Amino acid sequence: MSILSELWRDLSALLFPPRCAVCGEPLAAGERTVCTLCRATAPLTGYWREADNPLFRKCRGLVPVCRASAYLFFVRGSGWRRMIHGFKYRGAWRPARTVGEWYGASLREGGLHDDVDAVVPLPLHPLKRCLRGYNQAEYIAEGIAAQLGVGLLRGCVVRRRNTPSQALRPRRERAGNVAGAFAVVRPERLAGRHVLLVDDVVTTGSTLLSCAETILAAVPDCRVSIAALAVSRRELGEEG
Known part of the structure; x- marks a missing residue:
């Protein structure tokens, strides 16, 4: 220099x-x-150490996922919530990979995800990705995959419908909003594997679970676990 x-x-x-x-x-x-x-x-959940945590019970009751975890509680008024909104809505994507690395280190140390073979970021519709310029779930997933020492699979699952933002939909309409939104286009890359499906925030869980359900229907011998960077306490029946 x-x-x-x-x-x-x-x-x-x-x-x-x-x-x-x-x-x-x-x-x-x-x-x-x-x-x-x-x-x-930080409002950490500790769910990566608990196989039978509240998020897992919520997800497992709807889709047969192997594991479900979140790193942070999505707390109203929290600076962590503002940070997540920053890389979700305001182009401030740089912290996403770093926090993904911290989450991945916790998942590794927790030991419940030792048999995960690959990490799959929740896909964005191509139009939304073009407008935003990136997919924040990919940055989080990159950090997690690096810490778990497994590959990152892009392009195996696609979003074929550009659905309106879930944050703008009434809770009762969210499941219908994402029904049929995803498709598996490279099933051979998922066959026989245990994949970790990653997104930024779980509120009702409709989006992640719809994607997980699509994968399991298209590739029956694939196992799916879920990792969200943050989860809404309200949706889990907790204060916040």
Whole structure:
């Protein structure tokens, strides 16, 4: 690195210090993406250590998934919730892979996902992906796959209907909104495998479960587990 480049880097760090993706405060030396305080106070679920957790029971009652987990509670007013909305709606995608790595490390240490063969990000419709410029679930899935030491499978499952955002739909209409929205186009890549289906947020669970159901119907010998970065406490019957 040239002296000029080093000076520019130092000047940029002075004028535009990296900030915590959760609270917005400047990051201290050695901190990455999220400050130490926000990481220490994160609303973690601990579900990666509990096979029979509330999210698993909710999902298993509808679709025969092997495991279901979430990293964070999606808490109203939380900076973590604002961060997720940032890479979901405002183009601030960079924290997604880092937080995916943290989630993947927890899944690895929990030991319940040792037999996962591959990670599958929940697909976006091509039009929505084009407008947004990326699929945030892919960044989360990349981080998880890297920590689990397994491959990331893109393009095996596609979204063939550009459904309206679930966040804008009444709860009672969400399952119907995503019915038939997904299709498996590369079943041979899923056959006989245990795949981890990844998305950013689970509220009612309709979208993830619709995709999981599509995979299981198209590839009967595939096993599916679910990993969401965050889950709504309200949907699990908890406060928040």
